[in-house]
Amino acid sequence: MTSLPPHDPADLLARVVREEWGRLVSLLLARFRRLDLVEDALGDAVEAAARRWPQDGVPDNPVGWLHTTARRRILDRLRGEAMAQRKVPLLVVASEEGGVVRADPGDLVEDDLLRLVLMCSHPALDPAAASALTLRLVLGVGTPDVARLFLVPEPTMAARITRAKKKIVAAGIPFSVPSAAELPERLDVLAQTAYLAFTAGYAPGSGPDAVRTELAGEAIRLVRVVLGLRPGEPVLTALLALMLLQHSRRDARVDATGAIVLLPDQDRSRWHRDEVHEALALLDSAVLTGPVTVQTAGYAVQARIAAEHATAPDARSTRWDRVVAHYDTLLALAPTPSAQLARAVAVAESDGPRAGLAQLDGLDDQLPHSHRLPAVRAELLSRAGDDEGAHAAYALAISRCANDAERALLTARLEALDAAPG
Amino acid sequence: MRYVVLIAYAPGRWEAAGAEERQEFFDAHHAFERFVDERGRRLESAALCDADLATTIRHGEDGTPVVTDGPFVELTEQVGGYYDVELPDLDTAIAAAKLLPRSYTVEVRPTVQVEGYQSL
Structure with a gap:
């Protein structure tokens, strides 16, 4: 103890x-x-x-x-x-455990905590509810705080958690560690559950930034707890590295007025170096050098992209060629439009705005509601000297953007563009 | 725990299957049945006729029963069979369901004892 x-x-x-x-x-x-x-x-x-x-x-x-x-x-x-x-x-407990009575926390088997984590992140639960339930039961975050972190009213969150608990009991989701054959799959789902909580906190979708940072911190704590139970688990090792690298920039991502600061403009002295170093060590660890699952490889390559930024002394020294190569690996694992968009940005940094713009072709159909796509296009058009095209693209991005801080940033960019002598 | 394992598949799928594919279906069902028998027991099971032979009875707003041709929900996949089984937990039920033919969509539902009701 x-x-x-x-x-x-x-x-x-x-x-x-x-x-x-x-x-x-x-x-x-x-x-x-x-x-x-x-x-x-x-x-x-x-x-x-x-x-x-x-x-x-x-x-x-x-x-x-x-x-x-x-x-x-x-x-x-x-x-x-x-x-x-x-x-x-009653909750279903693996049969051989049924009669075991544990007298006090002193002779506690760590397996119990792993059972709890796996029960809360069971794939038969709604993923958002599973994330919330895990924060509540494993990390002890109070229901009002869980509601605040997930940006929903408290009664809504209480109902969501109650429903998840009801399903666990009624559907017979067991309080047990699955067989060795099933465990990797379940740890993958657990990683998804933790990352869902992390991105709900991290990605600027809506809501105040301080809350998002707090939720991301709780998601990291969850991964640390489970890694404590399963040291060296590849999927959790890669996920923790990714989370730490993204989270290490939290204090530089917004300025004193709460406005978003983009990566190239961030004050790198405000990045949490200890977290960067920990993440780099995790990425170098032996468990990630052998063959790993697609999900693990996906987290690892995203972490390596973040690591390129974290280790560049300033924005101009970023090794964009390596970033592009990492995105190629990522797209080979999972060809998502958001990864293609991010790769286009890296290509633009590496080979110029025209090369980046060419990479955006065909993405409009896949991202019809995204404000990021027109925002990237606007930035690249502006760099390429097409102010008229940039103006239209900024206007489209602003009309699609739901996040206050991000919209303010886009509006400021548009005003700067219009004010510049053309 | 008692679960009903509901099997959904595209109507006509079975009729269109050749001898080899039918044997694969049989093998998959046998694997499921062996798995359940080892870990619990089978209570009931049946394959259902396609949904075009279904008749639906529901009560209209004024309370009069309305009988119509067809299933209660018109979907591309229809319930085509079920197993009623007793198994230790949902993980075991999911593991069993994974053994059924891959063209199926399988729904696992726990059953409930309706309070105060005794069937005759």
Whole structure:
């Protein structure tokens, strides 16, 4: 068990909840198999701790205290149900585990936490709900915060999480580690679940930037937790590298007024170098040098693209030829229009705006609603000296853009273009 | 857990299949059945006639029953058969469903005990 230095009771409680929530949930689920009771009981235990610890002093074993309090709460509820003769469906647990009773968090098997993670990210759940549920049950992010992070009203998120929990029990999604043959596939889905949370936080779709940064940080924490359970797992190693490299730029992505700063204009001294170094080491690790799955290769090559930017001392020194080559690899793995668009930008940087523009041909049909495509075209037309064409493309991009900060940036570019002596 | 495994496929698919393909269908079903028998049990199963032989009964807004020709939803794929099975969990049910012929779309549904209802 983690040893915790003495602290202010409230800080310590917040830290225990943050670090140990998933373990407590998984331990209580293994014992009681009641998804509906465990979360409530733990919530009650945390509330009780918030009241009692400042008065009675922090217990020697705070995690054990929360576990015991929650367990008593569940036993009370079960007694109440027995009196009312209610029969409630139980979570399915792998049969050989059925009779195992674990007395306290001390002899906890780490497998329990892995079971919880895999249950929450089960492919039979709606992916967005699975992401939210994983943040709630594994990382202990409160439902109001999960709602805030996913930019939905709290009742909507509460209903989504409740529905996912209901499906787990009613459909018989097991609280178990799948067979060795199934595990890689499930870890792939888990990686997708984590990346969905990360991109919901990272990609400037809508909403304030600070919230997105926070969600991305939670998604990284989730991957770290699972990598702790499955050290060296290739798909998680590649995903963590990708997330760290993208996340390392968070403080340079917006200026003091909240406006977006594009990659070439970013103050590189504000990139988190420790995270870049960690990611580069992950990309060099032996687990990614052998044959890997398509999904792992996809994360790894995207991370290598980000690494080219992260290791260039300034925007002008970027090795765009290598970036283009990485995009070729990525397109061979998964030919998506967004990767083609990104490759076109790299080609323009490497071989000039006309070469980049030629790469945009045929993308309009595939990206009919994208504001990024006309935004890229506008930038390249402007560089190529076609101000009229650039003006029209900026206008189209602005009309399609739903994100305030991005639209402000595009509007500023259009105004600068129109103001320039032509 | 008790699950109904609903099988959907394009109508006419079976009729169009040659002898070799039909044998592949049989082999896939046998693999499914062996898998289920090892891990749980089969309760019922049936292949259904194509949906053009279906008759749908629903009640109109005024409460009168309306009988119409055809299935309740007109789709390119129709339910063509089912297995009613008992298996330990959804992962096992999914693993079993993966053994069925690849041209199928398979829906796995847990069954529910309707509270207060006893069938005769």
